[in-house]
Amino acid sequence: MRLKNRHAVLALAIAAITCSVAPTTAFAAKNNAPAVDIPYQQFTLPNGLRVIVHEDHKAPIVAVNIWYHVGSLNEPAGRTGFAHLFEHLMFNGSENHPGDYFPPFEQAGATGQNGTTNTDRTNYFENVPTTALDMALWMESDRMGHLLGAIDQGVLDEQRGVVQNEKRQGENQPYGQVWNVMTKTMYPKGHPYHHTVIGSMSDLDAASLDDVKTWFRTWYGPNNAVLVLAGDIDLATAKQKVARYFGDIPASPTMAVVKPDPAPLKESGRTVLQDKVPQVRMMRVWNVAQTGTRDSDMLDLFAQVLGGSASSRLDRRLVYQDKLVDSVSVSNDASQLSGNFIVTAMVKQGVDPKKVEAVIDEELQKLLREGPNADEMSRARTTFTAGFIRGIERIGGFGGKADALASCTIYTGNPGCFRTSIANVQGASAADVAKAANAWLKKPSHVFVIEPGARKALAEDPTVKPAPFVVPKVDPKYKTIASDVDRKTGVPKVDSFPTLTFPTMQRGTLDNGTTVILAERHEIPVVQMNYLFNGGYSSDSGGKLGAASFAMGMLREGAGTRDALTFKSAAEALGAQLGSSAGLDGSSATLSALTSNLDASVDLFADMLRKPTFNPSDIDRVKATRIAGIRQEKAQPTTSALRVLPPLLYGEGHPYAMPLTGSGTEASVATISRDDLDAYRRAWVRPEGATLVVVGDTTMAKLLPVLNRHLGDWKGDGVAPKAVNLPTVALPSKPxxxxxxxxxxxxxxxxxxxxxxxxxxxxxxxxxxxxxxxxxxxxxxxxxxxxxxxxxxxxxxxxxxxxxxxxxxxxxxxxxxxxxxxxxxxxxxxxxxxxxxxxxxxxxxxxxxxxxxxxxxPGAYETAGAVLGTMTGIVRYGRPDNWIQVRNxxxxxxxxxxxxxxxxxxxxxxxxxxxxxxxxxxxxxxxxxxxxxxxxxxxxxxxxxxxx
Missing domain, CATH: 3.30.830.10 (Metalloenzyme, LuxS/M16 peptidase-like)
Structure with missing residues (x-):
């Protein structure tokens, strides 16, 4: 009888939940780019939990993504690092599920499970089979409503130690100290962004169990959270299940939202750090507009034009023309209170960083005066839209649909704020972009220079006693609803699981002899392909180490009638991504194209394969950059070990006895000539015996004519080399x-x-x-x-x-x-x-x-890229087309x-x-x-x- 009554109360509560349906207006980009949207519906529980629902039934999985509106900006002096510490603590068990949170998810086949903390929010997310949704919601609700009893001194000490090692790991990387210095420099003491997200070891060491529990009671209630469910779910199911698992959790206090404070610098400055690094890294930083503003969207476009792509202003000048840097990039990183506009340059050895700074400022001031031209605006818009399309192929994970909806809700209160940003970008004029950039980038900036030298340990600020704090009372407007969940019985069992439906692998043959394997995926208007060739790092054996990787990389540096910059600009204009690389046993060339631009993109792809220019000046430029990259590998702890490991394992003379990165050595790369690069291309990049793996929004009937039009008459030069002989190596007799x-x-x-x-x-x-x-x-x-x-x-x-x-x-x-x-x-x-x-x-x-x-x-194969990866393995290792079934x-x-x-x-x-x-x-x-x-x-x- 009680059970029936509780079900009735629950049903009435669900019916009372407010619900709204968002309009599904799709925004079409200019230049005939595809429409972009994430339709959603939403409701709010009486306890304040806001729920966003997006239906996507392409796979039997649901993305569960919960964001708490608390980050390092909410930490008072003396308690830095608490938000990030809690991210870890909340993975360590709850009152009704003692122990780590991962095992039930692993047993259910969850994918993409993680949690992150930034200045403004903490989030937890996973993709689960549809049949495991009850388990996931039980787990997330148990740590929201039933955590504190599971946190004791041992748990606190354990996760505090893990966090401190995470901090050490970040600072131990080359250039790793700069981020700590940057936050303190860019924001004045007292500003919420003055300290890093990971916080101070002194503060973490000083944290008591009571401090930690008070922090949880203050911030982790349902009224301070947004739950997004995206995937194989509908609104009615979401309302019933969310109310059942979360409805009885009491609200937490309503804490004041910190007001935006970009805190522009009062004066420009310069900081120089020494580190065990092979070359100077220079970073120029401005504090700019916060996320959710039109100015921030305009600064995204300005960053793209200034230094966001290979054809940008700074790349043209510093990388290609003056050859002063090995790389340069520009980003606009917007957060809740402020944004950081950052120009980063890796200065070539022997170049005065101030000379690089002068060129950066010259190009910046010119762009501020003149604004972007029409071509730059078009490419920037297309790049923005294409990136968004590729990101939302995923329902969950970093940057997927659930992430976009949750981020918009937390930062702006509007789950569809991405529509505003898309409209802002597509409707922006060059004058709009220049106006916003002038408003922010004519303000003072700070330059950080990390130069080779003896690293000095950063001093930890001593912890201070926090100001007294009493948890405020909860707003009486928030109510709970009865639940029939008996948490003492533990995590709900998952008794059935969806099976994987791997797409059919269709086969065809190009006129040039290449085998084509296609798997259709029509969820987003994108086609991905991977042209698989033999060769690879092992073919360098007996010759010049790094030649395979160098040669494949050079395919992207100009082809046909286009020089390097024109080639890359053409790809950006199409929203296409072209790549070429070598691996241990082979090489490959990749294309990701918008379906609407497939023919033109394949045309560019064909030029890359058939007519690379191998311009001597580009070879010299790339060679210098590759040598600098090798020096960076040696400076980074993990890659330095991976460089020396293969020769130790295989012994000198073995085809695999080379740096595992395939980059070669400084000495070997320095001797590689144009003839060496072209010889590799002619020997190994050839259509006969190759396989082109394709996944995406097309059919074999549509695909083959396009491929044959641009690649059908391609023929390899001479006779293909024999496969590399790989002798067996005896294991060492002792460690x-x-x-x-x-x-x-x-x-x-x-x-x-x-x-x-x-x-x-x-x-x-x-x-x-x-x-x-x-x-x-x-x-x-x-x-x-x-x-x-x-x-x-x-x-x-x-x-x-x-x-x-x-x-x-x-x-x-x-x-x-x-x-x-x-x-x-x-x-x-x-x-x-x-x-x-x-x-x-x-x-x-x-x-x-x-x-x-x-x-x-089912979750692992959500994306076309994952399907492409498995199909590539099937080809590389001679597996049958039903390999998934055989392996399973x-x-x-x-x-x-x-x-x-x-x-x-x-x-x-x-x-x-x-x-x-x-x-x-x-x-x-x-x-x-x-x-x-x-x-x-x-x-x-x-x-x-x-x-x-």
Missing amino acids: RVFLIDQPGAVQANIIAAELVPSTRDAGAVKLSMANDILGGVFSSRLNMNLREAKHWSYGARSMTVDAQGQRPWLAMAPVQIDKTAESIAEARREISEYATGKHPASQDEVTKVVNNELRGQ AQIANLTPAQVAEAIKTIDPNALTWVVVGDLSKIEAPVRALNLGEVTVIDAGGKAAVGKK
Whole structure:
């Protein structure tokens, strides 16, 4: 009887919920670009929770995206970092679900699960199978309404440690210190943006359990949140389920919204920092208009014209004409109170940064005076619209439809504010853009210069005692509604799951002999294609390392009658994205085209493949940039390790014994000539035996004539080379340790590696699943140990790198510097006990990774890009067209015994360890582990002089 009464109360409450339907006016871009819109409906619960619903039934998944209107701007002095700390705490369990939040989602096949914090808001999001929506809403509502009882001192200390390692990880990167300095410089003390989102370690250390709970009671109520449900759902279902799970949660106080305060600088300034970096980075920053304003939209367009693309004013002048920088970019980053307009330039070695600054100012002032021309405005509008279209292919995740709706609601109160921005952009005149830019960019700015030198640790501000705070009373207008959910029974079980429907792979053949494979996807008006060729990094063996990557990159630097800038401008005008790159065993050329511009885009794509100019001056320019990029790789901890690792694993002379990035060495790239680049193109970029994989808004009947018109008569030069011979390498007989010095580092980057069989190997699927248990998912053994249990790392993981021959298996973890040896010991123990069978996979662990993989596939294949990636793998590794079904059958039948056999592939006594960190702090403790022979090497992989 009680149950019936509670259902009746709930039904009446749902009927009383306010509801409005948003108009579905679509905004068409100029130049015949496709219409853009995200239709939505909305309602509000009596407790103040605002809910936005968008229907998209292309896949049986729902994006659940909840935004709390609290960020670092709400933190008082002495409590910086609280909003971000709470993002972590809310993943650590609730009163009715103790323990980490990830396992139920992993079991249900959730994809894209994450949470983020910025200056203005905190959000949590995941895509779940439609059948798992009740579980997801239960989980999100439980941490909203039932969190505090689950937070004790141990949980606080654990997540505080994780956050502090995240902070160290950011600051440990080259140029990483500048962001902390920038926030303090750009905004005066007392401004909500004066401190970083991650906050002060001193404040985090000073935080008490009572402080943390008071923070939660103040900000995390339903009336301070927006919930977006997008995907395979309708309004009636959303109203019923949201009311049931969230309706009984009491509101929190109504806190005052901080008013916008762009805080333009009173005077211009300059700050110089030293860091262990290979070249100067210069950043010029203005405080400008906040998000949701027309001026901010106009500044987006101005940024695009000034330095937002390869054909922008600053790129033309600094990269192509004067050749003073290796790269330059401009962004307009708008937030709730203010925006930052940022010009960033990577200054070439030997160039005076002030000379670069002078050119930037000259081009800026010219654009402010004259405004953009008609072509620049057209390209900027098209780029803006095409980017939005590509972003909203996804229902959830970063930048998807749910994100757009939630962001608009939080920042402007209008879920459809994106329509206003689109209309602003499409209706803007050059005069409008110039007017807004003049209003903001003639104000003072600040220049930050990071130059090579000895890094100095940033001093932490001492914590201060916060002002007394009493949680205000809740507005009596907010009411709760009864719920029939018995939370003591735990998380709702998910008993059924949708199955994946992988699109049919249609096959055709071009007149030039290329095989075409098409999967139709008509959700957005975009066609994506990937032309697959042989060659790749391995073909550099015996020649000049980096030639394959260099040659493929040069295809985009001018083709046919167009020079580099004209070629890139033509692509931008079409809203097309063209790419070309090399991998370990092959190379590829990619095109993403708006359906309406497919023919013209393929025409440009064909020129890129058939008629690259390889202009000598462009080769010299790109060569200098690639050499600078290699120096940057050496300065970055992870890539410095990945550069030296393959030669250690494969031995000198093996085709794979080169930097894993494929960039080559400074010496080898310096010797690469035009003839070398053209020789690679003629040998490997050829239609015979190639495959063109296509996914998107077209049919084979429409596609083949377009492709044949531009590519049908293309023929390769001469005889195609034979495939690269890949000899088998014996594993080392004992572990080895290689150390790379990174003076001043606050973290050490640890990699353990070993060679395993090819991606083509019959046991590859089972090894992949076995690896998931060790380090392939969030709840893996390595991550739960080093991050969650020990909180020595922000994250630990393991993976394999795809290859036709033996391939690297890697376990990786950045850890706090004073726990380097301890972390290596724990990682070694986890790997050894698992691989030797001392701690074999349990049935629960196997079930977890199997369910996560199979049940997550409808969400994993939401986008055309994901489908394209799998089809590319099918071609590269000779798999059958029904590979998804073949692979899934292996996974579905996986047993602990099979996992135990598969993980034996990893021999703990054959591991190669590479550790990058400050050797003055880590060398002695690492040597004391007696893990194996220890060798100190430099960033080029050579033994350091006088060190072993």
